[in-house]
Amino acid sequence: xxxxxxxxxxxxxxxxxxxxxxxxxxxxxxxxxxxxxxxxxxxxxxxxxxxxxxxxxxxxxxxxxxxxxxxxxxxxxxxxxxxxxxxxxxxxxxxxxxxxxxxxxxxxxxxxxxxxxxxxxxxxxxxxxxxxxxxxxxxxxxxxxxxxxxxxxxxxxxxxxxxxxxxxxxxxxxxxxxxxxxxxxxxxxxxxxxxxxxxxxxxxxxxxxxxxxxxxxxxxxxxxxxxxxxxxxxxxxxxxxxxxxxxxxxxxxxxxx
Ligand code: CO8
Numbered sequence: 001x002x003x004x005x006x007x008x009x010x011x012x013x014x015x016x017x018x019x020x021x022x023x024x025x026x027x028x029x030x031x032x033x034x035x036x037x038x039x040x041x042x043x044x045x046x047x048x049x050x051x052x053x054x055x056x057x058x059x060x061x062x063x064x065x066x067x068x069x070x071x072x073x074x075x076x077x078x079x080x081x082x083x084x085x086x087x088x089x090x091x092x093x094x095x096x097x098x099x100x101x102x103x104x105x106x107x108x109x110x111x112x113x114x115x116x117x118x119x120x121x122x123x124x125x126x127x128x129x130x131x132x133x134x135x136x137x138x139x140x141x142x143x144x145x146x147x148x149x150x151x152x153x154x155x156x157x158x159x160x161x162x163x164x165x166x167x168x169x170x171x172x173x174x175x176x177x178x179x180x181x182x183x184x185x186x187x188x189x190x191x192x193x194x195x196x197x198x199x200x201x202x203x204x205x206x207x208x209x210x211x212x213x214x215x216x217x218x219x220x221x222x223x224x225x226x227x228x229x230x231x232x233x234x235x236x237x238x239x240x241x242x243x244x245x246x247x248x249x250x251x252x253x254x255x256x257x
Contacts, residue, residue, distance in 0.1 A: 001035045001039070001116070002031065002035070003019070003020055003021050003029070003031060003032035003035055003151070004017055004018060004019055004020055004035045004036055004039060005017070005018045005020050006018075006039045006043070006209070006226050008043060008046060008048075008049060008059050009048070009139070010053065010136075010190060011190050011193065011194050011196035011197075012194070013050040013051065013198075014049070014050070014051050014052070014053065014190060014193040014194055014197050015046075015049045015050060015051075015052045015053070016052075016053045016055065016190070017036065017039055017040070017042045017043075017052065017053070017054045017055070018054075018056070018057075018109075019032065019036075019054070019055070019056045019057075019061070019062055019215070019220075022057055022059070022060075024063075024066070025059065025060035025062070025063035025074050025103075025104055026056045026060050026061065026062040026063065026109065027062065027063055027064060027065065027066040027067070027068075028062050028064065028065050028066060028108045028112065028191050028228075029037050029064075029065075029066035030069065030081070030083060030086075031086070033083065033086045033090075033145065035088060036054075036086075037086045037089045037090050037140070039131050040052065040089075040090055040093045041089065041098070042099075044093055044094050044095055045239055049095065049096060050096075050196070050197040050204070051095055051096045051097070051098065051192055051193040051194075051196045051197045051204075052095055052096070052097045052098070052193070053097075053098045053099075053186075053189045053193050054088050054094070054097060054098070054099050054100070054112070054116060055099070055100035055101075055102075055186055055189065056101070056102065056103070056109075056220045057102070057103070057187075057204060057231075058103060058182060059102070059103040059104070059122070060103040060104040060105075060109070061074070061099065061100075061101040061102065061103060061105040061109050061112075061113060062104070062105065062106070062108065062109030062112055062240035062242070063106050063107070063109055064106045064107025064108045064109050064130070064131075065107055065108035065139075065140070066130055067134060067243050067246050067247065068236065068247055069112050070193075070243060071240070071243035071244055071247055072240075073233040073234055074166035074234055075231045075232060075233075075234040077234070078182045078229075078230075078231050078234050079087070079231050081229060082190060084139070084140065084227055087115070087141070087181055089135055090112075090115060091115050091126055091141075092211075094116070094208070095114075095134060095201070095204070095205065095208075096117045096193075096203050096208050097116045097234070098116055098117065098118045098120060098184050098192055098196075098207045098228070099113040099116035099118070099120070100120050100121045100188075100189030101113050101119055101120070101121045101125045101127075101167075101185070102122035102124055102125055102182055102185050102204075103119070103122075103125060103126065104128075104129075105121075105125060105126065105127045106126070106128045106129070106130055106164070107128070107129060107130060107131050107138065107142070108139075110129055110142060110146070111129075111138060111140035111142045111145070112139045112140070114141060114142070114143070114145040114146065114149065114175075115140075115141060117208060117211075118186055118192065119170075119175065119176040119177055119190040120175045120176070120177055120178060120180065120188045120192060121167040121170060121171070121176045121178070121179050121180075121183075121185060122167065122179070122181070122182040122185035123167050123168070123179050123180070123181060123182060124167070124182050125162065125166075125167040125170070125176075125179070125185075126160075126164040126165070126166060126167070127165045127166065127170050127175060127176075128158060128162060128163065129142045129146060129158050129159050130162035131144075131159075131162070132159065132160060132161070132162050132202050133141045134208050134239075134243050134244065134245070134246050134252065135233065135236065135238035135239040135240075135241060135242025135243065135252060136230065136233040136234070136242065136243075137159065137229060137230055137233055138159060138224075138226065138230070139214075139226060139227060139230030139231075140190075141219075141226070142159065142226075143155070143159060143173075143221055143222070144222035144223060144226060145177070145219075146158065146159070146217075148215060149173070149174055149175045150173040150174060150175050152167075153172070154226075157255040162253070167179040168229060170175070177192070188212065189191055205209055231242070234241045236257065237255060237257050238252075238254045238255065238256065238257070239255060240255060241255070242254065
Protein backbone atom coordinates (compact mmCIF):
# COMPACT_ATOMS: atom_id res chain seq x y z
CA UNK A 1 0.00 0.00 0.00
CA UNK A 2 1.60 3.31 -1.09
CA UNK A 3 -1.04 5.81 -0.04
CA UNK A 4 -2.72 4.33 3.02
CA UNK A 5 -1.56 2.69 6.25
CA UNK A 6 -3.59 -0.03 7.89
CA UNK A 7 -3.47 -1.11 11.52
CA UNK A 8 -5.87 -4.06 11.84
CA UNK A 9 -5.68 -3.95 15.65
CA UNK A 10 -5.50 -0.29 16.66
CA UNK A 11 -7.72 -1.24 19.60
CA UNK A 12 -9.38 -4.48 20.51
CA UNK A 13 -11.69 -5.32 17.57
CA UNK A 14 -11.02 -1.89 15.99
CA UNK A 15 -9.01 -1.35 12.80
CA UNK A 16 -7.54 1.96 11.72
CA UNK A 17 -6.91 3.13 8.16
CA UNK A 18 -4.86 6.28 7.68
CA UNK A 19 -4.87 8.11 4.35
CA UNK A 20 -1.23 8.86 3.70
CA UNK A 21 -0.48 11.38 0.95
CA UNK A 22 0.28 14.26 3.31
CA UNK A 23 2.09 16.52 0.81
CA UNK A 24 -0.96 16.48 -1.47
CA UNK A 25 -3.35 16.92 1.48
CA UNK A 26 -4.45 13.30 0.93
CA UNK A 27 -5.92 14.09 -2.51
CA UNK A 28 -7.80 10.96 -3.52
CA UNK A 29 -6.13 9.61 -6.64
CA UNK A 30 -7.30 6.40 -8.27
CA UNK A 31 -4.61 4.28 -6.60
CA UNK A 32 -5.42 5.57 -3.13
CA UNK A 33 -9.10 4.79 -3.64
CA UNK A 34 -8.30 1.27 -4.88
CA UNK A 35 -6.05 0.69 -1.87
CA UNK A 36 -8.80 1.93 0.43
CA UNK A 37 -11.34 -0.36 -1.22
CA UNK A 38 -9.01 -3.37 -0.89
CA UNK A 39 -8.24 -2.62 2.75
CA UNK A 40 -11.91 -2.25 3.66
CA UNK A 41 -12.78 -5.43 1.83
CA UNK A 42 -10.09 -7.33 3.72
CA UNK A 43 -10.98 -5.86 7.12
CA UNK A 44 -14.64 -6.67 6.44
CA UNK A 45 -13.63 -10.32 6.20
CA UNK A 46 -11.34 -10.44 9.24
CA UNK A 47 -13.21 -11.91 12.17
CA UNK A 48 -11.38 -10.04 14.93
CA UNK A 49 -12.24 -6.66 13.36
CA UNK A 50 -15.65 -5.29 14.31
CA UNK A 51 -15.41 -1.57 13.52
CA UNK A 52 -13.16 0.49 11.27
CA UNK A 53 -11.89 4.07 11.66
CA UNK A 54 -10.68 6.05 8.64
CA UNK A 55 -8.55 9.11 9.28
CA UNK A 56 -6.10 11.48 7.61
CA UNK A 57 -3.77 13.75 9.53
CA UNK A 58 -4.22 16.95 11.51
CA UNK A 59 -4.01 19.21 8.44
CA UNK A 60 -6.23 17.24 6.10
CA UNK A 61 -8.65 14.35 6.06
CA UNK A 62 -8.63 14.69 2.26
CA UNK A 63 -8.73 17.80 0.03
CA UNK A 64 -10.78 16.04 -2.65
CA UNK A 65 -10.29 13.97 -5.74
CA UNK A 66 -6.87 14.46 -7.31
CA UNK A 67 -7.41 17.47 -9.58
CA UNK A 68 -4.06 16.98 -11.31
CA UNK A 69 -5.08 13.45 -12.26
CA UNK A 70 -8.49 14.61 -13.58
CA UNK A 71 -7.52 17.87 -15.28
CA UNK A 72 -6.94 16.52 -18.80
CA UNK A 73 -9.80 14.02 -18.84
CA UNK A 74 -12.79 14.03 -21.19
CA UNK A 75 -16.29 12.97 -20.22
CA UNK A 76 -15.73 9.66 -22.00
CA UNK A 77 -12.39 9.10 -20.21
CA UNK A 78 -14.23 9.59 -16.92
CA UNK A 79 -17.02 7.26 -17.95
CA UNK A 80 -14.56 4.56 -19.03
CA UNK A 81 -12.41 4.77 -15.91
CA UNK A 82 -15.61 4.30 -13.88
CA UNK A 83 -13.98 5.24 -10.59
CA UNK A 84 -17.34 5.19 -8.88
CA UNK A 85 -17.35 1.39 -9.02
CA UNK A 86 -14.65 1.65 -6.35
CA UNK A 87 -16.75 4.11 -4.33
CA UNK A 88 -19.74 1.77 -4.57
CA UNK A 89 -17.65 -1.07 -3.14
CA UNK A 90 -16.46 1.18 -0.32
CA UNK A 91 -19.99 2.14 0.63
CA UNK A 92 -20.98 -1.52 0.75
CA UNK A 93 -18.59 -2.22 3.66
CA UNK A 94 -20.64 -4.26 6.11
CA UNK A 95 -18.93 -3.29 9.35
CA UNK A 96 -19.53 0.15 10.89
CA UNK A 97 -17.02 2.73 9.63
CA UNK A 98 -16.21 5.96 11.47
CA UNK A 99 -14.43 8.94 9.91
CA UNK A 100 -12.01 10.83 12.18
CA UNK A 101 -11.68 14.20 10.46
CA UNK A 102 -9.25 17.05 11.10
CA UNK A 103 -8.45 19.91 8.74
CA UNK A 104 -9.72 19.84 5.16
CA UNK A 105 -12.54 17.49 4.17
CA UNK A 106 -13.27 18.90 0.74
CA UNK A 107 -14.91 17.61 -2.43
CA UNK A 108 -14.31 13.86 -2.58
CA UNK A 109 -12.83 14.13 0.94
CA UNK A 110 -16.10 15.44 2.34
CA UNK A 111 -17.92 12.79 0.28
CA UNK A 112 -15.69 10.05 1.68
CA UNK A 113 -16.39 11.22 5.25
CA UNK A 114 -20.13 11.25 4.50
CA UNK A 115 -19.89 7.72 3.04
CA UNK A 116 -18.77 6.59 6.51
CA UNK A 117 -21.44 5.81 9.10
CA UNK A 118 -20.41 8.43 11.66
CA UNK A 119 -18.06 11.41 11.70
CA UNK A 120 -15.97 12.68 14.61
CA UNK A 121 -14.28 16.00 13.85
CA UNK A 122 -11.55 18.09 15.37
CA UNK A 123 -12.35 21.75 15.97
CA UNK A 124 -10.12 22.64 12.99
CA UNK A 125 -12.10 20.51 10.54
CA UNK A 126 -13.52 22.25 7.47
CA UNK A 127 -16.14 20.57 5.31
CA UNK A 128 -16.85 21.71 1.77
CA UNK A 129 -17.88 20.86 -1.76
CA UNK A 130 -15.76 23.42 -3.64
CA UNK A 131 -15.91 21.64 -7.02
CA UNK A 132 -17.91 24.53 -8.52
CA UNK A 133 -14.77 26.68 -8.24
CA UNK A 134 -12.93 24.41 -10.67
CA UNK A 135 -15.79 24.14 -13.15
CA UNK A 136 -17.36 20.86 -12.04
CA UNK A 137 -19.70 19.59 -9.32
CA UNK A 138 -19.68 16.91 -6.62
CA UNK A 139 -19.57 13.42 -8.13
CA UNK A 140 -19.22 10.96 -5.25
CA UNK A 141 -22.49 11.50 -3.45
CA UNK A 142 -22.07 15.09 -2.22
CA UNK A 143 -25.26 16.47 -3.74
CA UNK A 144 -27.24 13.62 -2.20
CA UNK A 145 -25.68 12.97 1.21
CA UNK A 146 -24.96 16.59 2.11
CA UNK A 147 -28.52 17.61 1.24
CA UNK A 148 -29.96 14.80 3.35
CA UNK A 149 -27.66 15.64 6.25
CA UNK A 150 -27.95 19.44 6.45
CA UNK A 151 -31.01 20.27 4.36
CA UNK A 152 -31.49 21.89 0.97
CA UNK A 153 -30.74 25.54 1.76
CA UNK A 154 -27.38 24.98 3.42
CA UNK A 155 -26.35 22.24 0.98
CA UNK A 156 -27.29 24.38 -2.02
CA UNK A 157 -25.21 27.27 -0.68
CA UNK A 158 -22.17 25.06 -0.11
CA UNK A 159 -22.45 23.35 -3.51
CA UNK A 160 -23.09 26.58 -5.45
CA UNK A 161 -20.54 28.82 -3.72
CA UNK A 162 -17.93 26.32 -2.57
CA UNK A 163 -18.11 27.88 0.90
CA UNK A 164 -16.65 25.73 3.70
CA UNK A 165 -18.51 24.72 6.85
CA UNK A 166 -16.70 24.74 10.20
CA UNK A 167 -16.81 21.73 12.49
CA UNK A 168 -18.99 23.65 14.96
CA UNK A 169 -21.56 24.43 12.24
CA UNK A 170 -21.32 20.90 10.88
CA UNK A 171 -22.27 19.61 14.31
CA UNK A 172 -25.06 22.16 14.64
CA UNK A 173 -26.55 21.13 11.29
CA UNK A 174 -26.28 17.38 11.83
CA UNK A 175 -23.49 16.57 9.40
CA UNK A 176 -21.24 15.10 12.09
CA UNK A 177 -21.58 13.40 15.45
CA UNK A 178 -19.41 15.77 17.48
CA UNK A 179 -16.46 18.13 17.62
CA UNK A 180 -13.54 17.63 19.98
CA UNK A 181 -10.21 19.42 20.52
CA UNK A 182 -7.72 18.66 17.78
CA UNK A 183 -5.49 16.50 19.98
CA UNK A 184 -8.44 14.24 20.77
CA UNK A 185 -10.22 13.66 17.45
CA UNK A 186 -8.63 10.30 16.67
CA UNK A 187 -8.87 9.11 20.27
CA UNK A 188 -12.55 10.03 20.36
CA UNK A 189 -13.23 8.16 17.10
CA UNK A 190 -11.36 5.09 18.36
CA UNK A 191 -13.32 5.28 21.61
CA UNK A 192 -16.63 5.42 19.72
CA UNK A 193 -15.46 2.52 17.53
CA UNK A 194 -14.58 0.55 20.67
CA UNK A 195 -18.04 1.17 22.10
CA UNK A 196 -19.68 -0.13 18.93
CA UNK A 197 -17.24 -3.06 18.84
CA UNK A 198 -18.58 -4.23 22.19
CA UNK A 199 -22.03 -4.80 20.66
CA UNK A 200 -23.07 -7.89 18.79
CA UNK A 201 -21.29 -7.74 15.41
CA UNK A 202 -24.28 -9.37 13.77
CA UNK A 203 -26.73 -6.88 15.23
CA UNK A 204 -24.38 -3.99 14.36
CA UNK A 205 -24.17 -5.11 10.75
CA UNK A 206 -27.93 -5.56 10.45
CA UNK A 207 -28.65 -2.25 12.21
CA UNK A 208 -26.24 -0.40 9.91
CA UNK A 209 -27.93 -1.95 6.89
CA UNK A 210 -31.34 -0.95 8.21
CA UNK A 211 -30.39 2.67 8.95
CA UNK A 212 -28.88 2.97 5.47
CA UNK A 213 -32.04 1.48 3.98
CA UNK A 214 -33.92 4.53 5.24
CA UNK A 215 -32.75 6.41 2.16
CA UNK A 216 -31.02 3.88 -0.07
CA UNK A 217 -33.47 3.55 -2.92
CA UNK A 218 -33.63 7.29 -3.33
CA UNK A 219 -29.84 7.43 -2.90
CA UNK A 220 -29.22 5.00 -5.77
CA UNK A 221 -31.30 7.11 -8.13
CA UNK A 222 -29.73 10.31 -6.84
CA UNK A 223 -26.19 8.98 -7.23
CA UNK A 224 -26.93 7.85 -10.78
CA UNK A 225 -28.23 11.30 -11.69
CA UNK A 226 -25.30 13.05 -10.02
CA UNK A 227 -22.75 10.88 -11.87
CA UNK A 228 -24.25 11.61 -15.28
CA UNK A 229 -24.06 15.33 -14.62
CA UNK A 230 -20.55 15.05 -13.15
CA UNK A 231 -19.36 13.30 -16.34
CA UNK A 232 -21.14 15.94 -18.43
CA UNK A 233 -19.05 18.66 -16.73
CA UNK A 234 -16.03 17.08 -18.41
CA UNK A 235 -17.52 17.95 -21.81
CA UNK A 236 -17.20 21.66 -20.96
CA UNK A 237 -14.35 24.09 -21.60
CA UNK A 238 -15.01 25.45 -18.11
CA UNK A 239 -13.89 22.13 -16.56
CA UNK A 240 -10.60 22.28 -18.47
CA UNK A 241 -10.16 25.94 -17.55
CA UNK A 242 -11.11 25.43 -13.90
CA UNK A 243 -8.80 22.48 -13.31
CA UNK A 244 -5.90 23.93 -15.31
CA UNK A 245 -6.23 27.17 -13.34
CA UNK A 246 -5.93 25.17 -10.08
CA UNK A 247 -2.85 23.33 -11.35
CA UNK A 248 -1.30 26.59 -12.64
CA UNK A 249 -2.21 28.41 -9.39
CA UNK A 250 -4.26 31.20 -11.04
CA UNK A 251 -7.90 32.34 -11.10
CA UNK A 252 -10.11 30.57 -13.65
CA UNK A 253 -11.88 32.56 -16.39
CA UNK A 254 -15.17 30.72 -16.93
CA UNK A 255 -17.03 31.26 -20.20
CA UNK A 256 -20.16 29.18 -19.79
CA UNK A 257 -19.37 26.59 -22.44
N1 CO8 B 1 -5.90 17.52 -5.98
C1 CO8 B 1 -4.58 17.53 -6.25
N2 CO8 B 1 -3.68 18.21 -5.51
C2 CO8 B 1 -4.15 18.90 -4.45
C3 CO8 B 1 -5.51 18.94 -4.10
C4 CO8 B 1 -6.40 18.19 -4.92
N3 CO8 B 1 -7.72 18.11 -4.66
N4 CO8 B 1 -5.67 19.70 -3.01
C5 CO8 B 1 -4.44 20.14 -2.68
N5 CO8 B 1 -3.52 19.65 -3.54
C6 CO8 B 1 -2.07 19.88 -3.52
C7 CO8 B 1 -1.73 21.28 -4.00
O1 CO8 B 1 -1.71 21.34 -5.42
C8 CO8 B 1 -0.38 21.49 -3.38
O2 CO8 B 1 0.57 20.77 -4.14
P1 CO8 B 1 1.97 21.51 -4.60
O3 CO8 B 1 2.68 21.77 -3.30
O4 CO8 B 1 2.63 20.46 -5.44
O5 CO8 B 1 1.58 22.76 -5.31
C9 CO8 B 1 -0.49 20.76 -2.04
O6 CO8 B 1 -1.58 19.84 -2.19
C10 CO8 B 1 -0.81 21.68 -0.90
O7 CO8 B 1 -1.96 22.46 -1.22
P2 CO8 B 1 -1.97 24.08 -1.22
O8 CO8 B 1 -0.60 24.61 -1.44
O9 CO8 B 1 -3.05 24.51 -2.16
O10 CO8 B 1 -2.39 24.33 0.32
P3 CO8 B 1 -3.21 25.56 0.90
O11 CO8 B 1 -3.16 25.41 2.38
O12 CO8 B 1 -2.75 26.84 0.28
O13 CO8 B 1 -4.74 25.32 0.40
C11 CO8 B 1 -6.71 24.02 0.00
C12 CO8 B 1 -5.43 24.21 0.84
C13 CO8 B 1 -7.68 25.19 0.25
C14 CO8 B 1 -7.35 22.73 0.45
C15 CO8 B 1 -6.33 24.00 -1.50
O14 CO8 B 1 -5.28 23.04 -1.69
C16 CO8 B 1 -7.47 23.61 -2.41
O15 CO8 B 1 -8.30 24.43 -2.72
N6 CO8 B 1 -7.50 22.32 -2.86
C17 CO8 B 1 -8.50 21.85 -3.77
C18 CO8 B 1 -9.81 21.61 -3.10
C19 CO8 B 1 -10.83 21.14 -4.10
O16 CO8 B 1 -11.18 21.83 -5.04
N7 CO8 B 1 -11.35 19.91 -3.92
C20 CO8 B 1 -12.31 19.32 -4.80
C21 CO8 B 1 -11.62 18.52 -5.87
S1 CO8 B 1 -12.73 17.90 -7.12
C22 CO8 B 1 -13.49 16.61 -6.38
O17 CO8 B 1 -13.21 16.26 -5.26
C23 CO8 B 1 -14.52 15.90 -7.20
C24 CO8 B 1 -15.13 14.81 -6.36
C25 CO8 B 1 -16.02 13.94 -7.19
C26 CO8 B 1 -15.33 12.78 -7.77
C27 CO8 B 1 -14.70 11.86 -6.77
C28 CO8 B 1 -13.84 10.88 -7.54
C29 CO8 B 1 -12.57 10.48 -6.80
